Amino acid sequence: MTEKIAVLGAGSWGSTLASVLIENGHDVTLYTNVEKQAAELNEKHTNEQYMPGFKYSEKLRATTDLAEAVADADEVLFVVPTSVTRVVAKQLKEVLAKLNRRPLVIHASKGLEIGTHKRISQILQEELTDRYCSGIVVLSGPSHAEEVARHDITLITAASADIKAAEKVQDMFTNDYLRIYTNDDIVGVETGAAFKNVIAIGAGILHGLGYGDDAKAALMTRGLAEVARLGMAFGASPLTFMGLSGVGDLIVTCTSVHSRNWRCGEQLGQGKPLDQVIEDMGMVIEGINTAKAAYDLSRDEHIEMPITKAIYNVLYNNADIKEEIGGLMTRDSKSEVIGKRK
Numbered sequence: 001m002t003e004k005i006a007v008l009g010a011g012s013w014g015s016t017l018a019s020v021l022i023e024n025g026h027d028v029t030l031y032t033n034v035e036k037q038a039a040e041l042n043e044k045h046t047n048e049q050y051m052p053g054f055k056y057s058e059k060l061r062a063t064t065d066l067a068e069a070v071a072d073a074d075e076v077l078f079v080v081p082t083s084v085t086r087v088v089a090k091q092l093k094e095v096l097a098k099l100n101r102r103p104l105v106i107h108a109s110k111g112l113e114i115g116t117h118k119r120i121s122q123i124l125q126e127e128l129t130d131r132y133c134s135g136i137v138v139l140s141g142p143s144h145a146e147e148v149a150r151h152d153i154t155l156i157t158a159a160s161a162d163i164k165a166a167e168k169v170q171d172m173f174t175n176d177y178l179r180i181y182t183n184d185d186i187v188g189v190e191t192g193a194a195f196k197n198v199i200a201i202g203a204g205i206l207h208g209l210g211y212g213d214d215a216k217a218a219l220m221t222r223g224l225a226e227v228a229r230l231g232m233a234f235g236a237s238p239l240t241f242m243g244l245s246g247v248g249d250l251i252v253t254c255t256s257v258h259s260r261n262w263r264c265g266e267q268l269g270q271g272k273p274l275d276q277v278i279e280d281m282g283m284v285i286e287g288i289n290t291a292k293a294a295y296d297l298s299r300d301e302h303i304e305m306p307i308t309k310a311i312y313n314v315l316y317n318n319a320d321i322k323e324e325i326g327g328l329m330t331r332d333s334k335s336e337v338i339g340k341r342k
């Protein structure tokens, strides 16, 4: 069945997901806040800043008018950076109130909000409420826009408390190169998605410093252990961390040259200042903000997250990277599973 979908955010992931939906026969309008980008997408069918060299279908329509984008949309897909999710949700709420519409809301972003430490579905629920949103589905997993755009094989998860809504999203996105699984553990899926970006900065740092594969495997494994510890404290299933949105996304983000988070870490490890890394990247590096939100959350909730803390210290307290690594290596000896040694 053809769905009418508004995609909010025309960066690398939003424009790629819009493209997948068009290939799957849906009717898509892509919302961007930049006039020049909308014109480029509509006239040249390109998005050179975010997806250089990629040609979009002529069926893809872009607009800077949010009301036009969502006017008759059955579903609204958020793919904006976490930091602007709340402001875009507020704008959407005003528009939906005038249109008297209540679409299914999907999001494909990965992060925690600074200050509130909230997950993206929590922000959307708070701002849109049941009045303007008929359900929330999270789309997450190991997926780089650059690979999905060239139809490489990708498997991701659609998570929702409402499994029928997750199945609807599964059907919308499934094709011969993109396979979707469902999961009802929205807490686990969003927590894994947000934290893997922080750990990926750490993996990039190790690479930039010249550490080997043992160190990277150690970071990923113990990083996943602390993410799962935090997620489970908020009700997530431990099994979710073994899935696509957990270990799957952690592997891809900690090992892929496409990852902005990994590349950020690599450059930090090579000695480039953070400000310069951010300026040169020109795309969102979600792990930077999430490292702060995650550190604050773990401190407030008294959950031990030493790797997250070390990465936070490097990013926010100008800590010496080698001293942070030394600190991690000289912590008290522990049992792998239960923590403290008896």
Ligand SMILES: NC(=O)C1=CN([C@@H]2O[C@H](COP(=O)(O)OP(=O)(O)OC[C@H]3O[C@@H](n4cnc5c(N)ncnc54)[C@H](OP(=O)(O)O)[C@@H]3O)[C@@H](O)[C@H]2O)C=CC1
Residues within 6 Å of the ligand: 008, 009, 010, 011, 012, 013, 014, 015, 031, 032, 033, 034, 050, 079, 080, 081, 082, 084, 087, 088, 108, 109, 110, 111, 143, 144, 145, 146, 282, 283, 284, 286
């Ligand atoms: N890229 C990928 O492969 C994947 C990304 N993700 C996640 O998707 C989310 C988006 O990432 P991605 O597309 O890569 O990011 P990009 O940096 O490529 O693009 C972000 C886009 O959001 C736009 N934007 C910023 N603020 C607003 C606003 N107020 N209103 C409307 N649009 C706005 C930006 O516009 P402007 O040009 O004006 O800044 C830009 O077009 C992130 O959470 C990321 O973790 C998830 C899976 C894969």
Ligand SMILES: O=C(CO)COP(=O)(O)O
Residues within 6 Å of the ligand: 110, 141, 142, 143, 144, 197, 200, 249, 252, 253, 258, 259, 260, 261, 262, 284, 285, 286
């Ligand atoms: O989420 C992603 C891969 O699954 C994209 O990661 P980056 O934001 O680090 O590029």
